[in-house]
Amino acid sequence: xxxxxxxxxxxxxxxxxxxxxxxxxxxASQLYHHINTENIVAICDVHAxxxxxxxxxxxxxxxxxxxxxxxxxxxxxxxFICTPDHHHxxxxxxxxxxxxxxxxxKPLADSVEEAREVRKTYLANRNKLxxxxxxxxxxxxxxxxxxxxxxNGAIGELKVVQAWGSRTHNEKGYRPSEGPPPPTIDWxxxxxxxxxxxxxxxxxxAERPGSxxxxxxxxxxxxxxxxxxxxxxxxxxxxxxxxxxxPITIEATGDSWNPEVAxxxxxxxxxxxxxxWRGEITLEWFQGTLKPExxxxxxxxxxxGHGVMFRGTKGTLIADFTSRILIPDREGADMTYYNAPDKxxxxxxxGNFWAQWINACKGDPMKTTCNFDYAGRMIxxxxxxxxxxxxxxxxHYDSSEGRVTNDPIANDFLRKEYRSGWVLNG
Numbered sequence: 001x002x003x004x005x006x007x008x009x010x011x012x013x014x015x016x017x018x019x020x021x022x023x024x025x026x027x028a029s030q031l032y033h034h035i036n037t038e039n040i041v042a043i044c045d046v047h048a049x050x051x052x053x054x055x056x057x058x059x060x061x062x063x064x065x066x067x068x069x070x071x072x073x074x075x076x077x078x079x080f081i082c083t084p085d086h087h088h089x090x091x092x093x094x095x096x097x098x099x100x101x102x103x104x105x106k107p108l109a110d111s112v113e114e115a116r117e118v119r120k121t122y123l124a125n126r127n128k129l130x131x132x133x134x135x136x137x138x139x140x141x142x143x144x145x146x147x148x149x150x151x152n153g154a155i156g157e158l159k160v161v162q163a164w165g166s167r168t169h170n171e172k173g174y175r176p177s178e179g180p181p182p183p184t185i186d187w188x189x190x191x192x193x194x195x196x197x198x199x200x201x202x203x204x205x206a207e208r209p210g211s212x213x214x215x216x217x218x219x220x221x222x223x224x225x226x227x228x229x230x231x232x233x234x235x236x237x238x239x240x241x242x243x244x245x246x247p248i249t250i251e252a253t254g255d256s257w258n259p260e261v262a263x264x265x266x267x268x269x270x271x272x273x274x275x276x277w278r279g280e281i282t283l284e285w286f287q288g289t290l291k292p293e294x295x296x297x298x299x300x301x302x303x304x305g306h307g308v309m310f311r312g313t314k315g316t317l318i319a320d321f322t323s324r325i326l327i328p329d330r331e332g333a334d335m336t337y338y339n340a341p342d343k344x345x346x347x348x349x350x351g352n353f354w355a356q357w358i359n360a361c362k363g364d365p366m367k368t369t370c371n372f373d374y375a376g377r378m379i380x381x382x383x384x385x386x387x388x389x390x391x392x393x394x395x396h397y398d399s400s401e402g403r404v405t406n407d408p409i410a411n412d413f414l415r416k417e418y419r420s421g422w423v424l425n426g
Contacts, residue, residue, distance in 0.1 A: 155310055
């Protein structure tokens with residue numbers, strides 16, 4: 001009998017984790033210094049040249065091009081995932097099914113169905129597996145301060161939340177064939193579970209490590225453009241504050257739907273039911289050239305590339321990742337209604353985002369802030385916006401079943417097609 005990773009060895013605080021690094025260079029290379037206190041026992045990459053660079057950093061690690069074979073290595077405790085987006089849900093689920101802790105770069109999934117499966121698998125294992133979603137900006141002090149202002153009534157009763165990201169793209173369709181891939185790239189494994197597309201070197205033309213996603217994540221088989229990229233970071237700033245589960249209605253507008261490429265301009269509107277501290281709210285995501293209306297003529301939010309605006313009955317709070325502006329701009333906004341927290345009630349300093357996950361792997365697995373329950377609901381919501389954009393209708397959503405109730409055709413937009421032989425929950 002083969003025991004899952006979490007039962008093979010219970011790690012103490014001074015023990016080292018055995019980590020498999022899947023997607024071993026590029027974005028991963030920017031994070032080596034956060035995990036090099038642990039044992040990197042396996043590295044996996046489809047690009048031989050990048051594999052060599054990772055191997056120079058971790059010479060004792062076993063090498064793989066197929067992450068499925070990598071997960072068979074018996075001494076692994078945890079996986080660290082920095083692959084293209086269309087692999088994320090597969091590796092997350094397969095790893096958790098094998099009893100492995102998981103850190104995954106955003107997004108944790110690339111469809112509504114995938115996000116639900118990742119979250120479901122995590123919830124079945126949350127008492128024994130530590131997970132962390134790669135929205136590392138969450139560690140900025142500003143995230144806690146924004147949440148405290150909103151929840152303690154600095155803008156009165158919360159009504160509307162509007163988040164935006166300003167990146168754009170001009171792609172119209174998948175890149176054309178350039179002939180066979182070079183022998184240094186395993187194109188079959190890069191494509192992985194999604195439909196086969198011809199090789200093009202443009203998918204690998206990053207100018208700096210960590211930016212290569214901007215060469216492929218607008219193509220719908222590989223990603224969802226900013227919904228799965230900076231949208232995940234920006235929405236996290238809102239998500240921390242609004243205490244949301246899943247939306248009940250979704251509608252979206254923007255660029256004409258293109259079956260190959262995610263929209264550059266995209267505006268999604270979500271309705272969330274009331275909680276025990278706030279009423280029903282509307283959450284909006286603006287992308288590309290689209291922006292919310294400004295609350296005051298003196299403000300120029302076009303200078304905030306990625307931001308969130310919280311609108312209440314007494315004022316407006318505008319924030320980016322590291323700063324915030326409070327505008328008490330309604331009648332009676334004298335701030336006497338604001339319940340400022342005592343100093344001992346203010347959220348403490350977060351600390352190192354990656355260390356939080358490593359410590360949770362060795363101790364209490366539930367002590368990560370961006371676990372796959374929290375992040376899974378956020379990613380599911382963002383991808384529901386993409387489904388509504390494709391549908392062109394206002395969708396009513398049954399979150400308990402993961403089903404659109406007023407447009408059966410839209411349920412097809414919640415999932416992806418996979419190639420024969422690839423199983424999401426394996």
